[in-house]
Amino acid sequence: xxxxxxxxxxxxxxxxxxxTAVLNPANGMELxxxxxxxxxxxxxxxxxxxEAQRKWALVPAPKRADFLYEIGRLMKEKxxxxxxxxxxxxxxxxxxxxxxxxxxxxxxxxxxGEGRRMFGETVPSELQDKFAMSVRxxxxxxxxxTPWNFPVAIATWKSFPAIVAGNTFIWKPATETPMMAYExxxxxxEAGLPAGVANIVFGSGAEVGTAMxxxxxxxxxxxxxxxETGRHVAETGGRHLKKVSLEMGGKNxxxxxxxADIELAxxxxxxxxxxxxxxxxxxxxxxxxxxxxxxxxxxxxxEAMKVLSIGDGLDESVKIGPVINKKALDKIHGYVGIGxxxxxxxxxxxxxxxxxxxxxxxxxxxxxxxxxxxxxRLAQEEIFGPVVSLIEVSSLDEAIEVNNSVxxxxxxxxxxxDVNKVFRAQRDLDTGIVYxxxxxxxxxxxxxxxxxxxxxxxxxxxxxxxxDVFTEWKSIYIDFSGKLQRAQIDTD
Ligand code: UN1
Numbered sequence: 366x367x368x369x370x371x372x373x374x375x376x377x378x379x380x381x382x383x384x385t386a387v388l389n390p391a392n393g394m395e396l397x398x399x400x401x402x403x404x405x406x407x408x409x410x411x412x413x414x415x416e417a418q419r420k421w422a423l424v425p426a427p428k429r430a431d432f433l434y435e436i437g438r439l440m441k442e443k444x445x446x447x448x449x450x451x452x453x454x455x456x457x458x459x460x461x462x463x464x465x466x467x468x469x470x471x472x473x474x475x476x477x478g479e480g481r482r483m484f485g486e487t488v489p490s491e492l493q494d495k496f497a498m499s500v501r502x503x504x505x506x507x508x509x510x511t512p513w514n515f516p517v518a519i520a521t522w523k524s525f526p527a528i529v530a531g532n533t534f535i536w537k538p539a540t541e542t543p544m545m546a547y548e549x550x551x552x553x554x555e556a557g558l559p560a561g562v563a564n565i566v567f568g569s570g571a572e573v574g575t576a577m578x579x580x581x582x583x584x585x586x587x588x589x590x591x592x593e594t595g596r597h598v599a600e601t602g603g604r605h606l607k608k609v610s611l612e613m614g615g616k617n618x619x620x621x622x623x624x625a626d627i628e629l630a631x632x633x634x635x636x637x638x639x640x641x642x643x644x645x646x647x648x649x650x651x652x653x654x655x656x657x658x659x660x661x662x663x664x665x666x667x668e669a670m671k672v673l674s675i676g677d678g679l680d681e682s683v684k685i686g687p688v689i690n691k692k693a694l695d696k697i698h699g700y701v702g703i704g705x706x707x708x709x710x711x712x713x714x715x716x717x718x719x720x721x722x723x724x725x726x727x728x729x730x731x732x733x734x735x736x737x738x739x740x741x742r743l744a745q746e747e748i749f750g751p752v753v754s755l756i757e758v759s760s761l762d763e764a765i766e767v768n769n770s771v772x773x774x775x776x777x778x779x780x781x782x783d784v785n786k787v788f789r790a791q792r793d794l795d796t797g798i799v800y801x802x803x804x805x806x807x808x809x810x811x812x813x814x815x816x817x818x819x820x821x822x823x824x825x826x827x828x829x830x831x832x833d834v835f836t837e838w839k840s841i842y843i844d845f846s847g848k849l850q851r852a853q854i855d856t857d
Contacts, residue, residue, distance in 0.1 A: 366396070366397040366398070367384075367397070367398050367399070367400065368397055368398070368399045368400075368543050368544070368547045368567060369400070370402060370406060370410070370564075370565060370566050370567060371547075371550035371553075371554075371563070371564060371565040372406070372409055372410045372413055372564050372565075372566070373409075373410075373413030373416075373417070373560050373561045373564070374413075374554070374559070374560025374561060375560070377406075377409070378400060379399075379400040379401060379402035379403065379406050379566075379567060379568065380402065380403040380405050380406050381400060381401040381402055381403045381406075381568065381572070382400075383400070383401045384398045384399060384400050384401070385398070385399050385401060385540055386398050387399065387454060387541070387542075387543060387544060388690070389453050389454070389456075389726075390455070390456035390686075390687040390688065390689050390690060390726055390727050391452075391453070391456055391676075391677040391678060391679070391686060391687050391725075391726045392677065392722070392725045392726050393725045393726060396453055396454060396544060397543070397544055397547075399540070399543045399567045400567070401540075401567065401568045401569060401572065401573075402566045402567055402568035402572065402573050403568070403572060403573075403576075404572065404573075404576040406566055406568070406573070407535065407566055407573055407576035407577055407580060408576070408580065410535045410564040410566050411506055411535060411577075411580050411582050411583060413560070413561040413564060414506040414533040414534065414535055414561055414562075414564050415505070415506050415533075415582050416561055417533045417559060417560060417561025417562050418503070418505055418506055418531075418532065418533040418561075418562075420559070421503075421528075421531055421532075421533055421559060421561075421562050422503045422531040422532075424531075426479075426480040426481070426483055426529060426530075426531070427480045427481050428480075429480055429528060429529050429531065430476070430477040430478070430479070430480020430481065430529055431477070431480075432528070432556055432557065432558050433473045433474075433476055433477035433480070433525055433528070433529055434473070434474065434477045435556040435557070436473050436525075436552055436553065436556045436558070437470050437473030437474045437477065439552045439555055439556055440466060440469055440470045440473060440552060441470050443548075443552070444463065444466050444467070444470070445463075446548075447462075447466045447517065447545070447548055448462040448463045448465075448466050449462070449679070450544055450545065450548055451465060451466065451516065451517060451545055452678040452679050452686070453544075453679070454516070454541075454542050454544045454545060455513060455514070455516055455541070455542055455545075455689065456642070456678055456686040456687040456688065456689060456726075456727075457641050457642075457644075457678055457686055458678035458683055458684060458685070458686045459678055459679055459680075459681060460681070461640060461641055461678075462678070465515055465517055465518045466517055466518075468515075468517075468518040468521070468810055469517045469518050469520075469521040471809075471810045471811075472518070472521040472522060472525050472810045472827065473521065473525055475810055475811050476525035476526050476529050476831075477525075477529065479526070479529050479530075479829070479832065480529050483501050483529075483530070483832065483836075485498060485499040485500040485501060485838075486498060486499045490842065491852060491853075491856075492844070492846070492850045492852060492855065493846060493850070494844065494845050494846035494847075494850075495842060495843065495844045495845070495846065495850060496842070496843040496844075496845065497840070497841070497842050497843075498840075498841050499838050499839065499840045499841070500838075500839050500841065501530060501832060501836035501837075501838065501839075502531075502836060502837045502838075502839040503530050503531030503532045503835070503836060503837075504530075504532055504584045504585055504608070504835060504836065504837055505532060505533075505582070505584045505585075506532065506533055506534070506535065506582050506583050506584060507527050507532045507533075507534045507535075507583065507584065507585040507586075507587065507835060508534070508535050508536075508537070508577035508578065508580075508583045508585065508586045508587070509523045509524060509527070509534050509535070509536040509537070509586075509587050510537050510570070510574050510577070510586065510587070510588040510589070510590065510598070511523065511536065511537070511538050511539060511589055511590075512539050512589050512590045513539035513540075513541035513542040513689055514641065514644045514645060514646070514689070515589075515645075516538060516539065516542035516545035516546070517545050517549065519589050519612075519826070520536060520538065520545070520546065520549065522810070522814065522826040522827045522831060523536075523587045523589075523826065523831070523834075524536060524563065526831040526832050526834070526835050527585075527587075527835045528558075528562055528563070530832055530835045530836045532585075532835055533561060533562045533563070533564070534562075534563060534564065535564045535565075535566055535577055535583065536563070536564065536565050536566070537565075537566055537567070537568065537570075537573045537574055537577060538565065538567065539590075540567070540568070540569060541689055541690065543567050546565050546567070547565075549563075549565075550563070550565050570590075570594060574594075574598070575601065578598060578601045578602050578605065578607065579601065579605060581605070583607070584607065584608065585607065585608045585609075585610070585834060585835060586598060586602050586607055586608070586609045586610070587609075587610040587824075587826075587834055587835075588609065588610065588611050588612070589611075589612040589613075589646075589826070590612075590613065591613060591614065592613040592614045592747075592773075592819055595611045595612075595613040598611065599611060599822060608834070609822065610821075610822070610824035610825075610826075610834040611821050611822045611824065612646065612814070612815055612816070612820065612821055612824075612826055613646075613773075613816075613819065613820050613821065614646065614747040614773050614775075614819065614820060615646045615647060615648070615650075615747060615773045615774075615775035615776060615816065615820055616650055616651065616744075616745065616746070616747055616771040616772075616773045617637075617647055617648060617649050617650060617651070617773075617775055617776040617777060617778075617796070617805040618649065618650075618651035618652065618653050618756075618767070618768045618777055618778070618805070619633060619634050619637065619638075619649045619651070619652050619653070619777075619778045619779075619780065619804060619805060620652075620653045620654075620761075620764045620765075620768060620777070620778065620779040620780065620781075620790065621634075621652060621653070621654045621655060621658060621662055621780045622655050622658075622761065622764070622779065622780060622781040622783070622786060623655040623656075623657040623658050624781055624782050624783050624786075625655075625658065625780035625781050625782065626780065626782065626802070627658060627661055627662060627665060628665070629780065629802065630662065630780040631662070631665045631666055631669050632669075633778065633780065633802070633803055633804035634649055634652055634666060634753065634804060635666070635669055635670070635673070636804050636806070637649040637778070637804025637805045637806040637807075638650065638652075638731075638751065638753045638804070639670075639673060639684070639685055639731045639751045639753075640685075640806060641686075641806075642685055642686055642687065642688050642729065642750065642751050643688075643697075643748070643749065643750045643751035643752060644688060644689065644693075644749055644750065645806050646775055646820075647775055647776040647798070647805050647806045647807075647808065648749075648805065648806060649753065649778070649804055649805040649806070650747070650748055650752065650753060650754065651737075651744055651753070651754050651755075651756060651767075651768075652753055652754070652755045652756070653756050653758055653764045653767050653768060654755055654756070654757055654758070655757075655758060655759065655760075655764070656757055656758070656759050659735075659755070659757050662755075663712060663733075663735055663755065666712075666713075666733055667712055667713050667733065670713050670714070670731050670733065671713075673685055673731055675718060675723070675728055675730070675731075676722075676723065676728075677722075677726070685731060685751065687726040687727045687728050688727050688728070688729055688750055688751075689727070690727055691727055693727065693749065693750065694717055694727045694728075694729060694750075696748070696749070696750070697729050697748055697749070697750030697751075697752060698717055698729070700742075700743060700746070700748045700750070700752060701715050701732060701752060703742050703743060704734050704737070704741075704743040704752075704754070707737075707738065707741045707742065707743055708736075708738075709734040709735070709736060709737045709738075709741065709743055709754065710734060710735050710736045711732070711733075711734055712733045712734065712735050712755075713730075713731065713732060713733040714729075714730035714731050714732030714733060714751070714752075715730065715732050716729075716730045717729060717730075718730055729750055729751055729752075730751070731751045732751060732752040732753065733753050733755070734752070734753070734754045734755065735754075735755040735757075736755070736757070737754035737755060737756050738756075739756050739767045739770055740770065744756060744771075745770075745771055745772070747773065761786050761789065761790065764779075764790075765789075765790060765793045765794060768794055768795075768796075769793075769794065769795045772818055772819040773816065773818060773819045773820045774795050774796045774797060774816045774817030774818040774819070774820050774821075775796055775797055775798060775815075775816035775820045776796050776797070776798040776799075776800070776805040776806070776808075776816070777794040777796040777798070777799050777800070777805065778799070778800035778801070778803060778804055778805045779791075779794070779799075779800075779801055779802075780802055781801075781802075787801050795817055795818070796816055796817060796820075797813070797814075797815045797816035797817050797820065797821070797825070798814070798815075798816070808827070810827045810828070811827070811828055812827070812828045813825035813826070813827065813828040813829075813830035813831075814826045814827040814828065815830075
């Protein structure tokens with residue numbers, strides 16, 4: 366299977382000579398090939414998106430939303446198929462793949478509702494016979510750069526608000542997961558989305574991503590990925606005065622207080638640390654535990670980790686799938702080595718798994734360290750794999766301080782039954798998302814998704830907040846007095 370770009374409503378072969386193979390991380394099998402695009406392919410896509418946008422902006426928002434309802438319906442109809450492709454391509458277990466597709470369906474229906482809201486403001490004017498209001502105006506052609514760990518959901522967080530608001534888009538999916546983008550293109554086509562509204566260009570960040578950021582007709586770049594790449598996107602975008610929305614790394618913590626329901630905390634930690642093999646920006650990678658319950662938590666975690674089944678995510682009984690590729694596997698194992706060198710105590714895991722069929726894929730054993738120093742590399746840097754570090758503290762204040770000590774600020778969580786502690790924590794934890802008595806994952810699409818400090822640059826995906834990325838505020842004053850009225854001057 367060879368995937369082609371989707372530009373101006375038709376399938377077009379990319380201009381580059383190089384192909385990449387899409388490999389199933391569970392067993393190394395080739396799933397598809399993709400020809401890498403060039404700067405010229407991006408120009409073609411931008412041209413068609415720009416032409417389409419003029420007409421699209423004039424389609425009433427509720428009519429634009431009708432396409433989203435249809436896209437949502439088609440995603441629902443094809444949910445099982447999409448989930449199977451997602452598991453094969455990305456590796457997450459099938460139950461989670463279904464969850465991710467559901468997140469996309471939810472986003473379609475939610476954003477379609479915005480077609481009939483998209484609230485602006487009407488305010489009184491300070492002058493007689495004058496009307497004042499603000500509306501959200503589309504921006505134009507927008508560029509979307511999405512990661513491999515949530516190849517559908519994150520793309521829907523960006524593309525659906527973009528189109529309901531009257532923009533057209535160029536989407537560059539991660540090179541590891543082009544098949545989900547291809548599946549979405551089929552859905553856009555079947556839903557009858559006008560040609561040029563949705564454009565997909567496959568290729569590398571260096572070539573396609575850079576060309577999108579540098580193209581004068583692409584006004585917004587919405588990026589989710591690594592902090593390193595995000596910095597480059599922001600720098601290049603800044604030079605070209607682009608609006609750049611960034612979602613980057615995390616080093617998310619679960620705090621377990623001495624009054625917590627420990628069984629529940631164990632479940633929350635397992636799900637948010639080892640689900641998706643730890644490859645969520647929101648994954649729990651630190652557990653900040655109160656001295657009085659540290660031993661109990663350690664024992665229960667180690668016990669519970671023994672029954673986590675590891676293997677191909679298509680097998681319904683498997684709880685933990687592979688990591689995306691060999692490079693990721695080596696990085697994770699590298700951090701385990703760093704942890705050991707730093708003197709952290711390994712309680713469970715710590716190995717690349719190669720027994721039997723696992724040798725054909727990229728599997729890492731769920732890993733638990735304890736007695737980790739809050740300022741060690743293991744506790745500060747993003748690993749993006751199934752590795753958790755326990756850090757001991759003796760008070761809530763210390764727990765919050767340790768949580769806030771990292772350069773990222775995406776998600777955090779506290780397990781406690783004390784309402785006073787819970788309310789102090791939700792106020793003082795400095796992350797963009799806070800959970801109480803749940804792990805660090807599981808954001809719902811109708812609230813803003815994003816983080817503080819090194820995680821982002823002040824923008825948010827999903828929720829109504831996503832519209833802020835893809836619209837400009839336009840303030841409109843209508844004077845129906847028939848005479849010149851001067852604001853701030855004609856005050857009597
Ligand atoms: C991500 O981690 O990159 O909150 C996205 C969650 C999911 C989305 C995660 N709904 O874990």
